Amino acid sequence: MNTIKKIKINSLYIHIPFCDSICPYCDFTKFISKDFFKSKYVKQISRDLICLYKKGYKFKTIYIGGGTPTCLSLKDLRKILKLTKLLLNKNSYEFTIEANPESLSEDKLKLFKSAGVNRISIGIQTFNEDLLKTINRDFNINYFELINLVKRYIKNINVDLIYGLPGETKQDLIYDLNSFTKLDINHISTYSLSINPMSLFYVKKVKEVDEDISRDYYDTILKFLREHGFERYEVSNFSKPGFESKHNLTYWKDNEYIGIGCGAGGYLYPKRYKLSSSLTDYIRGKRKFDSEIVHKNDNIDYFLICNLRLKDGFYLDEFYKRFGFKFEEKYKKIINKYISSSFLVVNQYKVYCTDEGLIKLDLLLRDLIKEN
Ligand SMILES: C[S@@+](CC[C@H](N)C(=O)[O-])C[C@H]1O[C@@H](n2cnc3c(N)ncnc32)[C@H](O)[C@@H]1O
Ligand code: SF4
Secondary structure, three states, X not given: OOHHHHHHOOEEEEEEOXXXXXXXXXXXXXXXXXXHHHHHHHHHHHHHHHHHHHXXXXXXXXXXXXXXXXXXXXXXXXXXXXXXXXXXXXXOOEEEEEEOHHHOOHHHHHHHHHOOOOEEEEEEEOOOHHHHHHOOOOOOOOHHHHHHHHHOOOOEEEEEEEEOOOOOOHHHHXXXXXXXXXXXXXXXXXXXXXXXXXXXXXXXOOOOOOHHHHHHHHHHHHHHHHHOOOEEEEOOEEEOOOOOOHHHHHHHOOOOEEEEOOOOEEEEOOEEEEEOOOHHHHHOOOOOEEEEEOOHHHHHHHHHHHHOOEOOOEEHHHHHHHHOOOHHHHOHHHHHHHHHOOOEEEOOOEEEEOHHHHHOHHHHHHHHHHOO
8 A cells, every 4th residue: 555545544433342231123243242252353453553653654533433342351452552542643634433321431531532532422312211122222321420530631522312212202312302302411412213134123023213203303303403502514423513423524535544353344445344243353454345446437436325324414525536526517407407496505616505404315315326
């Protein structure tokens, strides 16, 4: 890999595929925690991190996600964080770790802070005790106490909220929104429950809420969070000004990144890759992966799919630089159709969706992609 290439890669994702218990909706790459596997896994992750260090990488964003990174022991976390510290671009960086409320402790928070972690993403999901039981999560945790503890070590906090859970009413959602905003944090990721094959909910034939309800819940979230000082900067992500997730913006702006660990994906132009989800392969040191060279047209599709999710859309000259033709010329007919229905704005510099356009994004994308 040459030097020019290295400078372009600003982001690293590290996947930790272990959880203490399995949520019935989840289809991420994850395995029930077993100390034996965890320590072997950490050894292999360390090997990959050392390899990146030797190649001279310095990242502006690092994200340790899962699974549940916090279900690793302090000792294992220390091993990983000693190495990630060497990979941070010290001038400016965002270093996020994902945490589950059950496995977050003050000792771990102290360690995170000393290792340069400056952002944390906590999977709260809901405050509703019955719904927490339905999704097999611990319902005995006081989230206010937890977040106050976290704030002593890390100020930049995201919490995940799921809506559309089985049996959830609009009142339940409003109760959650009230509680989430009272936590006084600066980022909320909202997810409409999706039922994916490979999840227990799918096997149990749990259904997603129907489209009208989902739309109503989404509008409720948007209105409520805006009234409470949050800006929706991506279809499902809300932040106080200046607290957008820089790492996730790498994905949404369709920029390159390196992913390591079982089941992790990565994008090193012109290749997108996905590492095998086999834990045994990974801990035996085998790095099997599928990859595809992204053809120019597919690349345009990816670019549009990701960037149009953002409130700010993308710059016309950036599109031109990447693809060598003008967005506003090639898609003129479609652009006009969506501008006249007030779904899209195209000015001298930028293209972005209106509020309504973000909701109807699938229609716009379908039309744009058909042209490629
Ligand atoms: C990478 S996951 C896991 C993070 C962490 N292990 C946890 O569970 O808190 C990030 C988030 O995706 C959301 N999520 C996972 N599966 C989902 C599903 N089927 N439908 C909607 N949201 C989902 C949850 O809010 C979860 O916190
Ligand atoms: S949602 Fe999080 S804690 Fe639950 S199984 Fe998936 S990765 Fe593990």
